[in-house]
Amino acid sequence: MAKIELKHISKKFKDETIIEDLNLTIKDGSFTVLVGPSGCGKSTTLRMVAGLEKQSGGEIWIDDKCVNDTPPGLRDVAMVFQNYALYPTMTVRGNIEFGLKNRGVPREEREKLVKDISEIVGLTPHLDKKPQSLSGGQRQRVALARAMVKKPKVFILDEPLSNLDAKLRNQMRTELIQLHKRLGTTFVYVTHDQVEAMSMGDEIVVMNKGVIQQADSPMKIYHDPANLFTAEFIGTPAMNIMNRKDVQGLDIQSAAGIGYVGFRPEQAMINAGADIEGYVLEGEILIRESLGAENIYQIQSRTGIFYVKTFLAPLVTADRVTVTVPHDDLYYFGLSGERLRGIEVSTKRPVPAGGI
Amino acid sequence: MKFLKAVNNNTIGGTPIGASAEDKWTGQRSIQANLRKTLRVVLSVLNVVGLLVLVLIFAMPFVWMISTSLKTMPETMIFPPEWIPKNLVWQNYADAWNTGPFLSYFVNSVVISVGILILQMLTIIPASYAFARYKFRGSNFLFGIVMVTLMIPAQLIFLPVYLELSAFKLLNTHLGLILPFASSAFGIFLLRQAFKQISDELLEAARLDQAAEWKIILKIMVPMVKPVLVTFALFSFIAHWNDYFWPLVMTTNETARTLPLGIAKIREVEGVATWNILMAGNLILVAPILLVFFLSQRQIIKAFVYNGVK
Numbered sequence: 001m002a003k004i005e006l007k008h009i010s011k012k013f014k015d016e017t018i019i020e021d022l023n024l025t026i027k028d029g030s031f032t033v034l035v036g037p038s039g040c041g042k043s044t045t046l047r048m049v050a051g052l053e054k055q056s057g058g059e060i061w062i063d064d065k066c067v068n069d070t071p072p073g074l075r076d077v078a079m080v081f082q083n084y085a086l087y088p089t090m091t092v093r094g095n096i097e098f099g100l101k102n103r104g105v106p107r108e109e110r111e112k113l114v115k116d117i118s119e120i121v122g123l124t125p126h127l128d129k130k131p132q133s134l135s136g137g138q139r140q141r142v143a144l145a146r147a148m149v150k151k152p153k154v155f156i157l158d159e160p161l162s163n164l165d166a167k168l169r170n171q172m173r174t175e176l177i178q179l180h181k182r183l184g185t186t187f188v189y190v191t192h193d194q195v196e197a198m199s200m201g202d203e204i205v206v207m208n209k210g211v212i213q214q215a216d217s218p219m220k221i222y223h224d225p226a227n228l229f230t231a232e233f234i235g236t237p238a239m240n241i242m243n244r245k246d247v248q249g250l251d252i253q254s255a256a257g258i259g260y261v262g263f264r265p266e267q268a269m270i271n272a273g274a275d276i277e278g279y280v281l282e283g284e285i286l287i288r289e290s291l292g293a294e295n296i297y298q299i300q301s302r303t304g305i306f307y308v309k310t311f312l313a314p315l316v317t318a319d320r321v322t323v324t325v326p327h328d329d330l331y332y333f334g335l336s337g338e339r340l341r342g343i344e345v346s347t348k349r350p351v352p353a354g355g356i
Numbered sequence: 357m358k359f360l361k362a363v364n365n366n367t368i369g370g371t372p373i374g375a376s377a378e379d380k381w382t383g384q385r386s387i388q389a390n391l392r393k394t395l396r397v398v399l400s401v402l403n404v405v406g407l408l409v410l411v412l413i414f415a416m417p418f419v420w421m422i423s424t425s426l427k428t429m430p431e432t433m434i435f436p437p438e439w440i441p442k443n444l445v446w447q448n449y450a451d452a453w454n455t456g457p458f459l460s461y462f463v464n465s466v467v468i469s470v471g472i473l474i475l476q477m478l479t480i481i482p483a484s485y486a487f488a489r490y491k492f493r494g495s496n497f498l499f500g501i502v503m504v505t506l507m508i509p510a511q512l513i514f515l516p517v518y519l520e521l522s523a524f525k526l527l528n529t530h531l532g533l534i535l536p537f538a539s540s541a542f543g544i545f546l547l548r549q550a551f552k553q554i555s556d557e558l559l560e561a562a563r564l565d566q567a568a569e570w571k572i573i574l575k576i577m578v579p580m581v582k583p584v585l586v587t588f589a590l591f592s593f594i595a596h597w598n599d600y601f602w603p604l605v606m607t608t609n610e611t612a613r614t615l616p617l618g619i620a621k622i623r624e625v626e627g628v629a630t631w632n633i634l635m636a637g638n639l640i641l642v643a644p645i646l647l648v649f650f651l652s653q654r655q656i657i658k659a660f661v662y663n664g665v666k
Contacts, residue, residue, distance in 0.1 A: 014396070050560075051564075052560045052564075072560070073563055077563070078564065079560070079564050081560070081561060083555065083557055085555065085557035085558050085560065086561075087575075087576050088580060089579035090575075098567070099565035099567075099576075102565055102566040102567050102568070144564075305664055316442040
């Protein structure tokens, strides 16, 4: 169990600055997910924590100890790689106990540890096989076992599920959550998949271009995004964002420079009726995606395309629809994308024909 | 079902619609399938025949050597030649062995070839690992120098090397024949490529597993490039086992001379070429190489096939 602190971290590759002045505290025992688009610096951050990459500036603390000059093997950190990185010439057992051997753990203890771990991850029948003869899911388990057997303070997982097929990915996701509960160790997990982040993390760090956009609990990130980037990145389909200039019919009582107005597809209502107070848009349904429990509509309004998601509601067959978004569910962002809070609005009456 | 019936009964004047056209179509398809099958058989027969021809071409000199080594001297001259000698003359092997100090030649050959191999392994593994995995100042330049040595023929440098060895009193010694080949540019090049192909993540995993650098090399990297290493070892062993030029130049007496020199001497001793004895000598020379090859065959094939875990 350990707390990780990154203080004023920067990272440069030659002349290119990847990360500048990054500050982050990863709570002891948390399942923290670093999420962001490719090249946002999340993997680099992770690798710096593991010691595989040296930061250009700043300090990394694991459990009140500055590990700036500690080699990776001595940081008490275990890592699961995207491509598993299993030693192909060793058996499953050899892979799992390699780290223990290097630490000089006596043979009997080693055997017991390997036995226990392989029972947990269900590898006991495969201990004497080479990784080549295992399936993707089994290899993933070997990689997990190899990390777990060392009983590290911190688990680092770098997109560990991205090489698995969809079904296995879901299964492993659940298993990882259970594993975290069982071990109670700090997990740091990197992914570009926001669904993975939302479903697994109890703390999510959204990154873009080397800068932390928001670090919060999944629900806070979803309901209370700190900026335009987080709002658009989290949620499927993404939040609908409209330019302030295109939004007509909203009486905004604020002098603050609003640049963008947004709403989540699932908070908009189709043909809700006049008794619901809210911002009203009109448009034509272009595409209907029915996923059973939920339906996703792609709607063309006068100013652009937006999405609406409904749950357990019959599929709307009409072509032209009126969409209502309650005023409380509108999000406002400044011209540079920062979130604006506490803005009072009302709908101008009469509603201008044609919506936005 | 009703619908199906209606379709089946859809006839005009008693003939089912489109029946004849369909028959024709299936007929054409089966002819095509037959043709393709025949073509496949012909191709596979041609393939086998081609391979057999190649086997014959490669095996013939060997068979001829074995056959000649068991003939009497006059038999070797018969025309048309006979493939199977009337009486097998095993004495030829004893004669070949006794033309000179063959035991000493043999021991020298083993000591020198194996000695070179061991030294090369000790030098090329760390060197190629460093060139493949570490970034250090001047690494490209140094690797360039290594590559340049590949282009210099032995005939060009034997004189300075000879003088040097003579200065160190190493002529006519095993060490004198081993040391000039203590490292191999070809080996460094080959192994460097193999090390480069190994993913960085494996190394990082090992570092996180607290493995020391030497352990990473010996326990993870070297086993992964084993096929390449075995192939190189074989090339090196064959080259130095068969080497004629270098031992000839660097020895002035029998103490460190090797088998190829001994075989060459069979010819000199008799005045006329005694082909049967010579071939028996050659078989003694190649037997160890064939043995090594059979033992490492699987590894060699592996070396040329991509090997890795995804």
